[in-house]
């Protein structure tokens with residue numbers, strides 16, 4: 001599905017990623033974890049094309065994405081849900097998803113609002129809201145909605161383009177325990193329905209609970225990848241968190 005081959009990213013004198021290789025199979029739910037500054041977001045940005053690696057390549061379904069800009073990578077099947085949510089506050093929750101659902105056909109977000117097949121796009125958007133359990137707030141404006149709802153809206157928007165793989169950057173950040181568990185359960189359900197997911201997340205308890213595969217980055221290097229519980233039992237993984245989060249290790 002997604003393959004990252006020997007990616008190295010430099011920021012001036014800082015080597016943010018060193019020769020990282022990994023791949024996800026279709027239907028996988030991979031968690032990408034590591035201490036602060038390990039390089040997780042940089043890897044996500046190298047995959048989406050917002051950071052240019054000094055070396056290495058990214059493939060999606062055997063297609064090399066290296067020469068594509070971010071928007072073309074998204075059109076090729078990479079769905080992205082970012083940590084900071086940016087809904088259009090003048091539109092309702094439903095319209096925010098309809099806008100994305102219509103994007104692929106018209107390639108022009110403003111024209112898609114007035115298109116003849118808007119009804120189909122509304123139906124698709126409403127199904128996504130139901131899937132994320134936010135259909136009850138479909139008619140509300142995102143302003144003043146709790147962060148838990150906005151995070152789910154962000155995921156619904158990413159899903160509206162039918163991505164081959166969904167990349168999630170810290171979707172649980174800022175949520176309380178109940179909200180985090182609810183969203184984590186919904187992500188697990190999306191994966192059960194067949195959605196391939198790559199998740200960056202600091203909430204180790206939830207990551208271990210819902211992910212099928214765990215990859216650990218420390219200091220720009222991939223130090224472990226495999227079944228979550230056995231990865232978390234590796235001494236080098238526990239050491240990577242020592243002094244920072246070892247009390248929180250599940």
Ligand SMILES: Nc1ncnc2c1ncn2[C@@H]1O[C@H](COP(=O)(O)OP(=O)(O)OP(=O)(O)O)[C@@H](O)[C@H]1O
Pocket residue numbers: 011014015016034035036037038039040041042043
């Ligand atoms: N645009 C940039 N310019 C210079 N250095 C950067 C830039 N972006 C990231 N870095 C550096 O690259 C390294 C990896 O950062 P990155 O944000 O990818 O880590 P992370 O694992 O996502 O951290 P966190 O969990 O805190 O979000 C850090 O040393 C960071 O300071």
